[in-house]
Amino acid sequence: xxxxxxxxxxxxxxxxxxxxxxxxxxxxxxxxxxxxxxxxxxxxxxxxxxxxxxxxxxxxxxxxxxxxxxxxxxxxxxxxxxxxxxxxxxxxxxxxxxxxxxxxxxxxxxxxxxxxxxxxxxxxxxxxxxxxxxxxxxxxxxxxxxxxxxxxxxxxxxxxxxxxxxxxxxxxxxxxxxxxxxxxxxxxxxxxxxxxxxxxxxxxxxxxxxxxxxxxxxxxxxxxxxxxxx
Amino acid sequence: xxxxxxxxxxxxxxxxxxxxxxxxxxxxxxxxxxxxxxxxxxxxxxxxxxxxxxxxxxxxxxxxxxxxxxxxxxxxxxxxxxxxxxxxxxxxxxxxxxxxxxxxxxxxxxxxxxxxxxxxxxxxxxxxxxxxxxxxxxxxxxxxxxxxxxxxxxxxxxxxxxxxxxxxxxxxxxxxxxxxxxxxxxxxxxxxxxxxxxxxxxxxxxxxxxxxxxxxxxxxxxxxxxxxxxxxxxxxxxxxxxx
Numbered sequence: 307x308x309x310x311x312x313x314x315x316x317x318x319x320x321x322x323x324x325x326x327x328x329x330x331x332x333x334x335x336x337x338x339x340x341x342x343x344x345x346x347x348x349x350x351x352x353x354x355x356x357x358x359x360x361x362x363x364x365x366x367x368x369x370x371x372x373x374x375x376x377x378x379x380x381x382x383x384x385x386x387x388x389x390x391x392x393x394x395x396x397x398x399x400x401x402x403x404x405x406x407x408x409x410x411x412x413x414x415x416x417x418x419x420x421x422x423x424x425x426x427x428x429x430x431x432x433x434x435x436x437x438x439x440x441x442x443x444x445x446x447x448x449x450x451x452x453x454x455x456x457x458x459x460x461x462x463x464x465x466x467x468x469x470x471x472x473x474x475x476x477x478x479x480x481x482x483x484x485x486x487x488x489x490x491x492x493x494x495x496x497x498x499x500x501x502x503x504x505x506x507x508x509x510x511x512x513x514x515x516x517x518x519x520x521x522x523x524x525x526x527x528x529x530x531x532x533x534x535x536x
Numbered sequence: 537x538x539x540x541x542x543x544x545x546x547x548x549x550x551x552x553x554x555x556x557x558x559x560x561x562x563x564x565x566x567x568x569x570x571x572x573x574x575x576x577x578x579x580x581x582x583x584x585x586x587x588x589x590x591x592x593x594x595x596x597x598x599x600x601x602x603x604x605x606x607x608x609x610x611x612x613x614x615x616x617x618x619x620x621x622x623x624x625x626x627x628x629x630x631x632x633x634x635x636x637x638x639x640x641x642x643x644x645x646x647x648x649x650x651x652x653x654x655x656x657x658x659x660x661x662x663x664x665x666x667x668x669x670x671x672x673x674x675x676x677x678x679x680x681x682x683x684x685x686x687x688x689x690x691x692x693x694x695x696x697x698x699x700x701x702x703x704x705x706x707x708x709x710x711x712x713x714x715x716x717x718x719x720x721x722x723x724x725x726x727x728x729x730x731x732x733x734x735x736x737x738x739x740x741x742x743x744x745x746x747x748x749x750x751x752x753x754x755x756x757x758x759x760x761x762x763x764x765x766x767x768x769x770x771x772x773x774x775x776x777x778x779x
Contacts, residue, residue: 435620442613443637443638
């Protein structure tokens with residue numbers, strides 16, 4: 307069955323697959339997770355702020371993002387961002403936005419919706435006595451959040467945040483709709499150029515599988531360690 | 537120092553937790569607040585540093601009106617120490633960092649200054665060797681002593697204690713009370729919600745008895761323990777002193 311397969315194509319394309327493709331995928335994953343966490347924390351704080359209007363806006367945003375297929379958001383954003391940029395800057399023509407910037411903005415906004423729910427649960431898991439003690443010492447609301455509540459919420463939620471990041475790592479492959487050479491995009495380019503679809507897609511699947519599995523195992527070990535500290 | 541006058545507080549539209557509470561604490565005075573659970577004593581003490589808002593009346597703390605919207609609450613709270621029933625140390629920070637956080641962020645002290653002050657207070661409560669541990673590694677009594685040290689690090693003009701020993705195992709209560717007795721003897725202004733009548737009879741100047749949101753009795757210590765005027769206070773005392 308494997309007679310007419312040529313696995314040497316993988317070896318020949320390794321530098322391209324990893325140096326170009328995988329480094330793009332990892333960079334997109336890392337930056338999106340970081341941006342999504344920051345933006346998501348802000349959304350969570352808005353929802354918990356006690357100001358009804360702010361909370362409502364944040365809630366609508368989260369529901370909106372979670373009700374759309376990611377691939378559609380990526381697609382739409384790529385076409386919309388130039389016009390939004392034009393509108394914001396008042397330029398005469400749509401601004402040029404690279405595929406990387408566009409997909410990064412998309413992932414940050416999309417992931418923020420998910421990260422915000424995780425951070426919201428994390429903040430709510432901190433007993434009311436903690437911010438009360440911080441206030442009693444004279445810390446302001448923002449100081450109490452920054453030095454007392456958020457560090458604990460982040461630590462408690464770290465395993466969940468990392469698991470979500472592993473999902474994000476797999477989801478970044480959807481940028482193929484913008485024909486960006488991320489890891490999957492690179493593999494698919496080689497596959498089509500050399501007519502080696504089966505080999506390349508098998509290899510790509512194996513790589514995603516191994517990385518995600520190892521990362522998940524790492525998260526489980528971390529979870530056990532955090533449980534002991536607490 | 538602390539003037540509480542005609543304070544009324546409701547939870548929701550109908551449930552009144554504080555009913556026309558009026559009392560005061562003079563500089564250097566130690567006042568014990570007692571009463572059955574649900575009587576509003578913790579709520580009253582939390583109103584003093586505005587951790588709990590109230591709808592009517594006023595509280596004046598060292599000349600500053602607590603319930604004035606223009607009052608800078610964080611600044612006001614920084615001047616009053618508070619100790620909680622469940623310690624509320626920050627579990628993600630080492631003991632010494634628990635003592636330094638507010639000194640640095642609120643009072644603007646340098647890290648060295650804060651550490652020096654923190655170490656001095658840890659020595660005072662007898663916990664110097666634990667400076668680099670995390671709160672979870674300490675016993676309840678030790679954690680509460682750290683909490684007292686943390687409040688003292690801010691050089692407070694008064695200290696509020698909200699049932700500081702109720703969450704402790706019996707054998708740890710005295711180590712915390714000893715620290716509080718020392719404080720009282722040094723002339724610290726203190727308002728203490730507690731059921732520890734031994735502590736009250738030893739160091740309190742006055743005892744306030746609350747029931748159902750009202751201050752039923754506000755008397756000098758000797759009068760209170762000698763002959764409480766109200767029937768409710770008599771009943772309460774006979775219950776907790778009978779064992």
